[in-house]
Amino acid sequence: MSVLVYVENAEGKFKKSIFEAVSYAKTIATQLNTSLTAISIGDVASAELENLGKYGASKVLNVNNEKLKSFINQAYASVIAEAAKKENANVVVLSNSFSGKGLAPRIGVKLDAAVISGAIELPNTDGGSFTIKRTAFSSKAFATVEVTAENKVISLTPNSYKVVEDGGSANVEVFTSENKDSDFKTIIKEIVRATDKVSLPDAELVVSAGRGLKGPENWGMIEELANLLGAATACSKPVSDADWRPHSEHVGQTGIAISPNLYIAIGISGAIQHLAGVSSSKVIVVINKDPEAPFFKVADYGIVGDAFEVVPKLIEAVKSLKANS
Amino acid sequence: MKILVCISNVPDTTTKITFTNDNSDFNEAGVQFVLNPYDEIALSRAIELTENGNGTVTVINVGEASTEPTIRKALAIGATDAVRINAKPTDAYFVAKQIANYAKDQSFDLILAGRESIDYNGAQVTAMLGELLDIPSVSIIKKLDVDGDKATVEREIEGGKEIITIPFPFVAGTAEGVAEWKIPNMRGIMSARTKPLAVLEAIEVKSLSKIVKFETPAPRGTVKLVDAAEPEKLIELLHSEAKVI
Numbered sequence: 001m002s003v004l005v006y007v008e009n010a011e012g013k014f015k016k017s018i019f020e021a022v023s024y025a026k027t028i029a030t031q032l033n034t035s036l037t038a039i040s041i042g043d044v045a046s047a048e049l050e051n052l053g054k055y056g057a058s059k060v061l062n063v064n065n066e067k068l069k070s071f072i073n074q075a076y077a078s079v080i081a082e083a084a085k086k087e088n089a090n091v092v093v094l095s096n097s098f099s100g101k102g103l104a105p106r107i108g109v110k111l112d113a114a115v116i117s118g119a120i121e122l123p124n125t126d127g128g129s130f131t132i133k134r135t136a137f138s139s140k141a142f143a144t145v146e147v148t149a150e151n152k153v154i155s156l157t158p159n160s161y162k163v164v165e166d167g168g169s170a171n172v173e174v175f176t177s178e179n180k181d182s183d184f185k186t187i188i189k190e191i192v193r194a195t196d197k198v199s200l201p202d203a204e205l206v207v208s209a210g211r212g213l214k215g216p217e218n219w220g221m222i223e224e225l226a227n228l229l230g231a232a233t234a235c236s237k238p239v240s241d242a243d244w245r246p247h248s249e250h251v252g253q254t255g256i257a258i259s260p261n262l263y264i265a266i267g268i269s270g271a272i273q274h275l276a277g278v279s280s281s282k283v284i285v286v287i288n289k290d291p292e293a294p295f296f297k298v299a300d301y302g303i304v305g306d307a308f309e310v311v312p313k314l315i316e317a318v319k320s321l322k323a324n325s
Numbered sequence: 326m327k328i329l330v331c332i333s334n335v336p337d338t339t340t341k342i343t344f345t346n347d348n349s350d351f352n353e354a355g356v357q358f359v360l361n362p363y364d365e366i367a368l369s370r371a372i373e374l375t376e377n378g379n380g381t382v383t384v385i386n387v388g389e390a391s392t393e394p395t396i397r398k399a400l401a402i403g404a405t406d407a408v409r410i411n412a413k414p415t416d417a418y419f420v421a422k423q424i425a426n427y428a429k430d431q432s433f434d435l436i437l438a439g440r441e442s443i444d445y446n447g448a449q450v451t452a453m454l455g456e457l458l459d460i461p462s463v464s465i466i467k468k469l470d471v472d473g474d475k476a477t478v479e480r481e482i483e484g485g486k487e488i489i490t491i492p493f494p495f496v497a498g499t500a501e502g503v504a505e506w507k508i509p510n511m512r513g514i515m516s517a518r519t520k521p522l523a524v525l526e527a528i529e530v531k532s533l534s535k536i537v538k539f540e541t542p543a544p545r546g547t548v549k550l551v552d553a554a555e556p557e558k559l560i561e562l563l564h565s566e567a568k569v570i
């Protein structure tokens with residue numbers, strides 16, 4: 001028995017959500033009295049791989065060959081499942097990223113495993129049972145799932161587990177796998193990635209704006225505030241529907257669900273469908289000129305005021321906070 | 326072109342979520358059920374792709390008879406025919422196994438589902454189906470264009486997108502952007518009543534997991550308001566009290 005964690009890289013680097021997944025998987029390994037192995041696929045420097053030991057991986061399987069250079073979920077799932085079998089792993093952990101969503105179910109089927117997507121806490125393994133908490137109803141509720149299958153594939157929601165750094169250096173081993181040709185039917189033609197911006201699903205801080213901003217030309221101050229804070233930008237559905245902002249920024253029941261440490265909602269009314277995707281944020285700040293806006297009912301901090309007056313002052317305040325610290 | 330669209334029956338987005346049976350079951354009393362919004366996007370795109378007699382769109386639902394109004398809605402929007410696998414789904418694996426069992430010898434070119442259902446948000450059916458049928462799957466797409474025997478899709482990734490070509494057959498999970506929601510017209514509603522809806526028995530599937538308890542998030546305390554004349558106080562609170570910046 002062992003625990004295996006898949007460490008997804010973005011252009012050769014690991015993001016914080018991956019260190020969270022390794023730390024989380026290490027704690028599960030400790031709960032189950034076993035050790036943690038990581039598997040990396042793609043071109044990652046060995047120093048980065050050894051560094052995973054810091055978060056608890058004792059061994060890293062490195063899969064680095066030309067065919068597996070870019071992400072093809074079918075092929076990656078085959079490799080990870082093969083590694084799980086070889087390592088005798090009955091728990092496989094991944095980050096619940098966009099790629100993780102395409103991988104976890106395929107690995108689950110290959111291993112006859114139960115798939116728990118979007119876990120937000122450590123499993124409870126008392127008395128030989130295995131239960132785990134995840135979000136449901138688009139963050140309007142939590143569900144505790146009891147897993148009866150021997151094997152488990154768990155995808156961890158980013159920003160829901162702390163990074164623990166108390167380990168040493170990991171041993172890196174080369175891992176080779178046999179992929180079927182049918183694993184490689186999909187062809188990636190182009191990858192467009194904005195590397196200068198914080199990506200929304202991973203963001204610890206999010207500045208979001210809604211229809212109250214009146215038009216796309218007014219987003220300059222939203223971006224400025226976000227840049228100063230190192231935050232990602234988000235928006236409500238009508239805003240992306242009107243093409244004021246890209247669909248990838250749309251949060252809520254039909255957009256993406258996020259759980260940052262701080263969510264600042266500017267000119268957003270707080271409709272139930274919007275709240276569904278953001279209510280598990282740790283701290284919520286609402287800026288709205290209408291004191292009756294429903295968003296204030298679920299906010300921790302608020303300002304009743306005109307965004308066009310308030311936001312520029314917030315920008316100044318953040319600048320002076322940064323200057324003084 | 327032969328398309329299968331997987332649809333689920335979910336509580337309307339405005340539903341206040343409550344539970345019964347010692348918090349082990351979702352409380353369906355008084356809840357309005359609808360076609361899962363993401364599935365509706367998948368269905369809309371499937372209908373666009375088969376317009377002008379250029380193919381068929383079958384919708385499939387794994388559910389009990391109570392889901393039939395939602396299936397009829399899908400037929401009213403424009404699906405050609407429908408299949409209901411008669412069972413109360415236990416988890417995503419159960420659903421994927423039923424659909425795979427139906428689809429395995431039907432030679433669909435394309436199988437679409439919503440990126441996730443808005444009730445359990447598992448986002449698992451798409452990739453499980455791909456694995457069970459041993460064909461490619463792509464989990465969250467924002468664009469889908471067909472070109473002969475293959476398609477070009479845009480897959481969402483953190484901070485960007487990937488443009489991928491995939492040969493038929495494959496499975497895809499759709500998100501907003503793939504199509505506009507379609508509203509059924511009167512003719513669609515009338516014809517939906519007589520379109521074929523086959524009810525098939527479920528196959529036996531071993532359950533791998535079950536939900537044992539639900540809870541709702543702890544309510545937040547009352548909001549702390551900062552005077553609009555002094556927004557800098559908010560930054561101060563976020564820095565020294567909430568410690569998030």
Ligand SMILES: Cc1cc2nc3c(=O)[nH]c(=O)nc-3n(C[C@H](O)[C@H](O)[C@H](O)COP(=O)(O)OP(=O)(O)OC[C@H]3O[C@@H](n4cnc5c(N)ncnc54)[C@H](O)[C@@H]3O)c2cc1C
Pocket residue numbers: 209210211212213235236237238239250251252253254255266267268269270271272273274277287288289290293305306307308338362
């Ligand atoms: C099936 C379905 C799914 C949906 N999914 C989503 C979803 O995923 N995400 C989502 O966001 N919505 C979703 N919606 C839409 C949702 O119901 C709301 O319509 C939407 O969230 C409202 O967006 P908004 O708050 O930006 O706009 P509005 O509701 O128009 O609110 C604008 C707010 O800005 C304030 N305001 C105006 N001017 C100023 C100013 N100068 N300064 C400060 N404040 C100002 C107003 O007081 C108001 O509160 C969905 C709806 C349906 C039916």
